[in-house]
Amino acid sequence: MIDLMLAKDMNAVAELWAPDGIAEFPFAAGSSPRVLRGRDEVRAYLAHYPDLMDMKEVAALTVRPTDQADTVVVEWTATGLTVATSRPYRLDYIVVLTVRDGLIALYRDYWSPLSAAAASGGLAGLIDSFEGRNT
Template sequence: MSREVVERMLAAGRAMDVDAFVELMAPDGYLEWPYRPPNAPSRLQGREEIRRFLEQAATALVTFDEFRNVVVHETTDPEVIIVEYDAHGSVVATGAPFHQTVIAVFRVVDGHVAVYRDYINPLPLMEASASLR
């Protein structure tokens, strides 16, 4: 069941479907970025905080067209799933191509994502932001 929840979470993120994404989160779950670009939060906790951030951030800087090279790793802990993928899209303001490599670690408890650690490379986002100045 954990894998299916994570696959739905990835689909919601790619589609920038904030409602579906937030519904998959546990009520007190959290989303964090250990390696984040400047001015980005390190952690969002709870559905409402996550919703507020995603509604502001969704399509503000980049949009995603597809996730490529998706590899899902199931672990010896049935609640933990690790996913590797390449996110491809474009910078909203310029239409320039955008590519991001991601490793994400999920903990799924009772059918909801309790922890989502998104290990993004911050450099592509920093470059996209700098191109708008």
């Protein structure tokens, strides 16, 4: 999946999901979705990612097995450039990943909405969304 993200092939990334696979973002804030249900929602969510964030490298990657054979915990750090500002970013992720029949059944991504908003230049808008203001 990371190789496909670095290649900016978001359609191929979405194909890694089971047709009924779920992506959850427990810390999502503002207008970001908390749950995506099914491959098609994942595909739509990822479609414009390369227009926002130009991921250049995975600076760190650790995969930790769990006591469930189909589930791992993945810690990774992405670095790159924010497309709108051309500013560098570094974002850390912790993902709990469960596979079924070789496809992603559950992808629970614990990313920081504050770090992502700061990297993309959208921190003011995120703060406004917390306070109930529209920008």
